[in-house]
Amino acid sequence: MPDNKNYKHVFRMIDVRKSFGKVEALKGINFDVGANEVIGLIGDNGAGKSTMVKIMTGVFPPTSGELYIRDKKVSHRHYNVRKAHRFGIETVFQERSLGEKQPLWRNFFIGRQITYPFGFINIRKEKELAQHIMLDLIGFRGAGITVDSQVSKLSGGERQGIAIGRAMYFDADLIILDEPTAALSLKEVQKVLNFTQKIKESGRACVYISHTISHVYKVADRFVIIDRGEIVANFQKSDISLQELDEFMLKYSTEKVVS
Ligand SMILES: Nc1ncnc2c1ncn2[C@@H]1O[C@H](COP(=O)(O)OP(=O)(O)O)[C@@H](O)[C@H]1O
Ligand SMILES: [Mg+2]
Known part of the structure; x- marks a missing residue:
């Protein structure tokens, strides 16, 4: 997708x-995401990151302020x-089990089945599409994992990949x-970062929330x-090195303690 x-x-x-x-969770936030931009949203526990996500994804409305999707104002x-999905905004939750x-292929189509005109699920078509999502959209190269593998065989990073692939397929x-790598080993984290790269390459936008700066640094544009x-x-990213960003966060949190 260009x-x-x-x-x-x-x-x-x-x-x-x-x-x-x-509790004032958000105190006048101005925030935007470009059409093909990957944003690293960084902040301590309780800073308000998940609250921002919930407003963006329509879970609850803001108390006040304006929202724009694709440059058009939307009323709270x-x-x-449902609207958020229709507007092409998807979240990948860690806990979405x-x-x-x-088998894997079934998971791509939960709630959005592909059926024949009489209502039966088109298994062949779903498997084909699941294969396309895994190989072409997310470049899934997990050892021995196929569309027929059981979900229980997947690692944490691979599960994130499946969820990301599904979001990409549904356009x-x-x-x-939101903190996709919180519970993952380093090797698994790398997989999620690779999947995030795919989001960028496919012309989409991404908000990547993490408090591990070295992870966000690899994938974010801003x-x-x-x-x-x-x-x-x-x-x-072009204006700051990983070390400078690290130092900024460290300095910032120390000053916060002092003030
Ligand atoms: N549903 C809620 N009810 C009451 N307080 C909430 C709710 N959700 C979040 N908060 C509060 O809002 C603040 C921001 O939380 P959150 O957005 O989850 O932070 P983060 O994701 O950055 O850790 C915290 O003080 C949290 O306790
Ligand atoms: Mg959170």
């Missing part, structure tokens, strides 16, 4: 606030998870990964740093 999209930003939020009772009242005992323009509900810094 990156000749007819919009500048796949998503944008302006002065977004979100309160949960007395009419935005929800695939059916363990099921997501923006794929959001880094957005959030702290206690506010965006505090924004760096193009």
Whole structure:
């Protein structure tokens, strides 16, 4: 998919606030994601990252502020998870468990079955497409893993890959990964980073949330740093080295403790 999209930003939020009772989780967030941009969203626990994701994916509305999808304003009242899917915005959750005992190909089409006109599931077609997603979209090269393998045989990174592949197949323009590598070994992390690279190469956008800066650094075009509900810094990768970014975060968190 070439990156000749007819919009500048796949998503944008302006002065977004979100309160949960007395807790002000987001305090006026301005944030945008370019059509083919990979954003590394970085911040401590409780900074507000997942709250941003939930607003972007229509789980709940902001308390105030504006949302734009593909440069067009969307009203909070009419935005929800179904709409987000229709607009091509997908999240890959760590905890979204695939059916363990099921063959892989079935998992691609849960809730979105391909059927014959009489309603029977078109197994041959689903297997073919699952094969296409695994090999062509995500470049899946797991040893001995085929569309017929049981989900329980997959490693953590491979599971993320399946979920990413599914989002790509269903034509997501923006794929959001909220701490995708939190529970993974280094080797598995590398797989997820490779899958993220595929998202970029296919012309899509991605928001990659992590607090391991060295992971985000490899895949992101730009880094957005959030702290206690506010965006505090924004760096193009070309303007900052991994070491400088590391030092910034370290300095920032020490100053926070002092102040
Ligand atoms: N549903 C909720 N109800 C009440 N408080 C919440 C809820 N979700 C998040 N919060 C609070 O909002 C703040 C931001 O949380 P979150 O967005 O999950 O942070 P992060 O993902 O960066 O760790 C935290 O103080 C958290 O306790
Ligand atoms: Mg979170």
